Amino acid sequence: MTLAPRPDRRPALRKWLIIALIAICFALGGLGMLVLVDDQSGVVGTALGLVLSLIVIGIVVPVFLWLDRFEREPTGMLVFALLWGACIATFVASVFNDVGSVLIDPVVASHPSAATWVAPVVEESLKGLGPLLLLLFRRREVDGVVDGMVYAGLTAAGFAAVEDVVYLAAGYAQAGDRGLFSTFLVRVVMSPFAHPMFTVCTGIGIGIAATTPHRLLRWVAPFTGWCCAVTLHGVWNLGAVLSQHGWLVFYVLLQLPLFAAFITLIVLARRHEARLIAHELGHYVDRGLLTAAEVVMLSSIKERRYALAWAERHGGDPSKDEMRELQDAASELAMVRARIDRGDATPRVATEEQHLLDIVGRSRQQFLDTALYRYYDDTGLTTS
Known part of the structure; x- marks a missing residue:
């Protein structure tokens, strides 16, 4: 009788030891x-x-x-x-x-x-x-x-x-x-x-x-x-x-402008990430792996919220979880695609891209040809 090989638990043990040390x-x-x-x-x-x-x-x-x-x-x-x-x-x-x-x-x-x-x-x-x-x-x-x-x-x-x-x-x-x-x-x-x-x-x-x-x-x-x-x-x-005796002047002349610049930077950074996701996922529209309407949804927080609500309303928690997995995997896919565009086309990155494409392909199936995308035509633009 041949016994099954004993699983190597050292990686898991090492992981928990590191977590314990950090804690x-x-x-x-x-x-x-x-x-x-x-x-x-x-x-x-x-x-x-x-x-x-x-x-x-x-x-x-x-x-x-x-x-x-x-x-x-x-x-x-x-x-x-x-x-x-x-x-x-x-x-x-x-x-x-x-x-x-x-x-x-x-x-x-x-x-x-x-x-x-x-x-x-x-x-x-x-x-x-x-x-x-x-x-x-x-x-x-x-x-x-x-x-x-x-x-x-x-x-x-x-x-x-x-x-x-x-x-x-x-x-x-x-x-x-x-x-x-x-x-x-x-x-x-x-x-x-x-x-x-x-x-x-x-x-x-x-x-x-x-x-x-x-x-x-x-x-x-x-x-x-x-x-x-x-x-x-x-x-x-x-x-x-x-400015210990003139703190209000210091607040108005330095602190408020810095805070305004900081908030502007935060907003612009998120808008840039939305544009990046739209641009990178657009590569997969040409290959037939995504539709333009899906790219519009995936690159907008407002439309993502709507899609999650729609999925929950029409399919309950399992459908909502599937939509969330689609959105998360698509975001990761966009970032991987950006790395490929920057020249990081190693086998590991290509494998990661294919893995994410498999998740996206599976997760999107139940939402295709549904009323979820009724606000978009084939170009991905909103319709009245």
Whole structure:
């Protein structure tokens, strides 16, 4: 009697060991930050800071999830980015910022110059390291500039939330409710997107590095993005130091224009991704693998929502799941096709393209020749 070969469980074991190690590192970093804040501001201030800082997560994270709607990133990687910023980057930055402040002036604790010259370099380096690690170890999941922006933004959101705990708790410890309110107003209400605005520059560089065929640009782009992030962060902190008695002027002249530019960048990035999906999927219309109407649906968030609702209404949850699989696979297919257009036509990429084409081909079958596409003619244009 021949026994079946025993399955090799080492890859799965290795995977869970890595996950456990990462979780332990995050837990230690988060615990370290809690101990630091509690030691400086007490239990009540720390608790109040934790609760109020959740508002930052509630404001910032949905913006980057909105940006991530077309080609949704794996949940585990999104959580990694958020926790890297919240647990690792904050804890290590607090240590290096203190060291930098001591080197500038051993007598004065938290010297103002450290906020301008040390903190931007330290914090943007540590925040940028998170999405850079994702690029190095999960290269296939980083498909472009939008992905880099999403991972960098979530890392910065986690960092900002924990940093706000520090400042909110210190405000309460120093001046009670008045200090807590003033800190909440300045940091949470008026500038929740400060850190994401800086670190998104690094994310753009990482996204360019992930897509460019030029080897030199793969190194130059992230470094240039990091330089922009450090510069913006330094200018922001310098303005805050210089305008302690004129913060409203600083807010109107610097913070609001930067915020407007940031929102514009986010909107333009998502529109660009929609156009990219439409363009790349158009290659498959000529080959008869997709219709023009399907491409219009797949390159519009509004039409995707309509298609999901239609599928659920006419086929229940199984039909909705099939439509979601079609949309997700089509987005991935568009990104793979873009890599092929850039010259990355390796056998592995060709195999991945064919795999996604098989998923798209299977998922679309039940929706062909249905009323789902009644708003489009054969050119994909809306009809009255």
